[in-house]
Amino acid sequence: MTVTREVVRGAIADIVLPDGRSLAQADIVRAITVDGGTVRFVLEVADAEAARALAPVEAEARRRVEALPEVEKVQIVMTAPAGKPAQPVASSGQGQAPSLKLGQHPTGQAGPQPVPGVRNLVAIGSGKGGVGKSTVTANLAVALARAGRKVGVLDADIYGPSQPRMLGVSGRPASPDGKRIEPMHNHGITIMSIGLMLKEGEAVVWRGPMLMGAMQQLLQQVNWGELDVLLIDLPPGTGDVQLSLCQKAAVTGAIIVSTPQDVALLDARRAIDMFNRLKTPVLGLIENMSSYVCPNCGHEAHLFGHGGVASEARNLNLPFLGELPLLLDVRLSGDSGRPIALEDGPAGQAYARLAERLIADGVA
Numbered sequence: 229m230t231v232t233r234e235v236v237r238g239a240i241a242d243i244v245l246p247d248g249r250s251l252a253q254a255d256i257v258r259a260i261t262v263d264g265g266t267v268r269f270v271l272e273v274a275d276a277e278a279a280r281a282l283a284p285v286e287a288e289a290r291r292r293v294e295a296l297p298e299v300e301k302v303q304i305v306m307t308a309p310a311g312k313p314a315q316p317v318a319s320s321g322q323g324q325a326p327s328l329k330l331g332q333h334p335t336g337q338a339g340p341q342p343v344p345g346v347r348n349l350v351a352i353g354s355g356k357g358g359v360g361k362s363t364v365t366a367n368l369a370v371a372l373a374r375a376g377r378k379v380g381v382l383d384a385d386i387y388g389p390s391q392p393r394m395l396g397v398s399g400r401p402a403s404p405d406g407k408r409i410e411p412m413h414n415h416g417i418t419i420m421s422i423g424l425m426l427k428e429g430e431a432v433v434w435r436g437p438m439l440m441g442a443m444q445q446l447l448q449q450v451n452w453g454e455l456d457v458l459l460i461d462l463p464p465g466t467g468d469v470q471l472s473l474c475q476k477a478a479v480t481g482a483i484i485v486s487t488p489q490d491v492a493l494l495d496a497r498r499a500i501d502m503f504n505r506l507k508t509p510v511l512g513l514i515e516n517m518s519s520y521v522c523p524n525c526g527h528e529a530h531l532f533g534h535g536g537v538a539s540e541a542r543n544l545n546l547p548f549l550g551e552l553p554l555l556l557d558v559r560l561s562g563d564s565g566r567p568i569a570l571e572d573g574p575a576g577q578a579y580a581r582l583a584e585r586l587i588a589d590g591v592a
């Protein structure tokens with residue numbers, strides 16, 4: 229049995245909480261990621277006290293997931309949702325700011341600031357995890373770079389930073405003076421990931437203000453250089469990172485990625501609602517895994533339905549930016565650090581169209 233997010237979810241679903249509900253009923257498991265032998269997920273709790281009460285639940289969840297075949301490491305993070313008085317919560321990590329002093333308290337700042345040298349900041353968000361937000365970010369960056377734009381990617385997905393793997397960079401970014409951070413480069417893209425700043429196996433358990441400080445640093449202390457656009461890969465959902473970003477940075481707008489299923493769309497609506505509240509313009513919606521093209525015969529099928537995101541965009545009076553096919557090669561190339569948009573096949577063409585559209589709209 230291969231471990232998938234569903235397998236992980238299933239393994240812990242019936243663990244009973246102190247209030248008698250199961251984990252599944254309480255609906256507090258977020259952002260499950262399976263990365264090789266490493267499984268990560270978040271338990272969303274109200275506050276530090278709730279986190280302490282859930283310690284046995286966390287321990288049981290860890291035990292069960294560790295017992296799954298092929299699982300080598302389990303990282304569980306407990307966080308408070310945005311808007312709650314987020315306290316440092318006990319978990320697998322200690323909430324220490326990583327080296328290079330990332331994750332310090334935010335410095336005073338009058339309203340959202342531009343990032344020097346960066347013309348557009350475009351956030352890529354999703355309501356639900358696993359809909360392909362990181363894949364879309366990496367490939368869109370490649371397509372924009374191929375179209376001649378100067379592109380950066382900031383991986384702010386604290387729960388499962390995947391841009392280093394998808395864009396094929398590793399190691400720790402240099403900081404010759406201990407203050408400014410040198411980003412990485414590959415495929416013509418300037419890259420920085422919160423994951424590159426953490427020690428191996430370190431769980432991110434930062435409080436809201438620490439996260440805000442980390443976001444501020446990633447935007448202001450990284451030597452991004454002159455960029456036409458900086459794409460920001462957000463964690464799924466509507467949490468502290470989204471809040472920090474939109475409050476601290478002059479974000480041009482957000483793009484929402486969804487799959488066509490109703491349940492993903494429902495979550496996408498929540499994400500759109502959050503950006504509306506934060507007064508961040510929603511630039512449009514993208515339908516990922518829209519159609520499946522058989523690699524052998526070229527036959528096209530719609531496994532998750534089709535057109536749901538386009539009709540949602542119409543209902544919400546938002547631009548529909550395009551649809552991206554479900555292809556095995558998209559995953560394989562993402563895992564190998566060479567995004568599929570480097571090639572000219574059907575996915576590459578879809579991303580090239582998306583890039584053209586954003587350039588024409590003046591946001592990239």
Ligand SMILES: Nc1ncnc2c1ncn2[C@@H]1O[C@H](COP(=O)(O)OP(=O)(O)OP(=O)(O)O)[C@@H](O)[C@H]1O
Nearest residue numbers: 357358359360361362363464517553554555558559
């Ligand atoms: N169009 C696609 N065709 C095939 N596989 C895809 C496609 N888009 C994404 N995937 C695969 O689906 C998985 C989830 O994608 P990805 O990590 O980009 O999602 P995400 O929304 O960023 O998830 P997370 O919530 O973990 O941040 C990955 O294995 C990725 O390779």
